[in-house]
Amino acid sequence: MSQSNATGSPNPSTFILLGIPGLEAVHVWISIPFTVMYAIAFLGNFIIMFIVKMEQSLHGPMYYFLCMLAATDLVLCTSIVPKMLSIFWFNDREINFSACLTQMFFIHCFTAVESGIFVAMALDRYVAICNPLRHSTILTTPIVSKIGLAMLLRGGLITLPCPLLARQWPYCRTNVILHTCCEHTAVVKLACADIRISSYYGLFVAVLQMGLDIFSIAVSYTLIIRAIISLPTKDARLKTFGTCGSHLCAILSFYIPCFFSVLTYRFGQNMALYFHILFPNVCILLPPMLNPIIYGVRTKQIRDRLLHFFTHKGT
Numbered sequence: 001m002s003q004s005n006a007t008g009s010p011n012p013s014t015f016i017l018l019g020i021p022g023l024e025a026v027h028v029w030i031s032i033p034f035t036v037m038y039a040i041a042f043l044g045n046f047i048i049m050f051i052v053k054m055e056q057s058l059h060g061p062m063y064y065f066l067c068m069l070a071a072t073d074l075v076l077c078t079s080i081v082p083k084m085l086s087i088f089w090f091n092d093r094e095i096n097f098s099a100c101l102t103q104m105f106f107i108h109c110f111t112a113v114e115s116g117i118f119v120a121m122a123l124d125r126y127v128a129i130c131n132p133l134r135h136s137t138i139l140t141t142p143i144v145s146k147i148g149l150a151m152l153l154r155g156g157l158i159t160l161p162c163p164l165l166a167r168q169w170p171y172c173r174t175n176v177i178l179h180t181c182c183e184h185t186a187v188v189k190l191a192c193a194d195i196r197i198s199s200y201y202g203l204f205v206a207v208l209q210m211g212l213d214i215f216s217i218a219v220s221y222t223l224i225i226r227a228i229i230s231l232p233t234k235d236a237r238l239k240t241f242g243t244c245g246s247h248l249c250a251i252l253s254f255y256i257p258c259f260f261s262v263l264t265y266r267f268g269q270n271m272a273l274y275f276h277i278l279f280p281n282v283c284i285l286l287p288p289m290l291n292p293i294i295y296g297v298r299t300k301q302i303r304d305r306l307l308h309f310f311t312h313k314g315t
Contacts, residue, residue, distance in 0.1 A: 011167070012175035014094045015187070019087045019180055020274045030278075031088035037285045038081040044292025045070035051305045058301055061139040062128070065121045066295060068148045069250075072114045073288030079106040080181045080284060087180060100182040101163035107284070108184060109159040112205075114287065115213045116151035118251050122220035123147075125244050130227045158205050165198045166191075179277055210258065217251060246298040253290045257283035 048070045086092040169191030179186040188198045
């Protein structure tokens with residue numbers, strides 16, 4: 001593929017997404033698990049939103065936040081998988097410069113939004129357990145909507161400087177991105193300029209935003225555990241803590257891969273290049289795939305509605 005687009009002008013008209021260098025011969029086989037993960041994520045999250053919309057008894061804060069999480073997961077995985085599969089299946093590697101920056105924005109924005117929604121869900125569990133009599137009056141539908149909008153605006157505002165800064169750099173060396181998507185670091189490191197401001201800002205956002213979110217969740221669960229310990233019986237404690245099980249599993253499926261992704265990026269210089277490309281993609285797709293499974297299996301109301309739907313269709 002010619003790289004003439006990248007030379008002689010400050011910005012290339014297109015970037016070339018190389019896919020997974022060194023594994024081009026097995027791109028089709030690599031696409032199979034990603035296709036399965038995307039199909040499960042898309043179908044599962046759509047079913048969650050459909051059930052909550054159709055079932056009046058599920059019109060409450062916890063399920064509204066769950067719908068926000070499902071919608072965020074759909075946007076997040078859709079922002080990378082279709083282009084990834086077009087590379088694997090059709091060798092369609094070109095991506096417009098503006099489209100590349102748009103994809104970069106969506107990836108990092110909705111990752112931040114998802115983290116914020118987990119904080120909001122931790123707040124919901126805190127109010128439900130520590131102040132149950134006022135749960136419906138504190139987390140009203142307008143308040144829940146405003147929290148969701150605030151998380152979306154926060155994600156957008158803290159992510160917007162990344163593509164704006166990336167647009168300013170001149171790309172005069174090459175327009176070939178060694179990745180399956182326009183991830184921030186993979187793009188800006190192609191610039192023939194001092195990109196420390198982009199690197200520092202990206203690190204600042206990742207550490208501060210994720211750090212604050214994890215801290216907020218930890219504080220919420222510290223207060224929740226204190227309230228649970230004060231309950232009179234073991235059965236009551238187990239039952240109350242069980243209402244947090246789905247949320248805790250979803251949090252772990254999101255933050256643990258993110259944590260290891262950061263570690264491999266910072267300290268895994270000796271690892272193969274294909275691992276540095278495959279692992280972040282799995283980290284992005286894993287939570288959207290697991291979240292509907294976790295909530296569908298562990299949340300009785302959703303599980304009952306699914307069973308009722310299929311048994312009713314069967315009869």
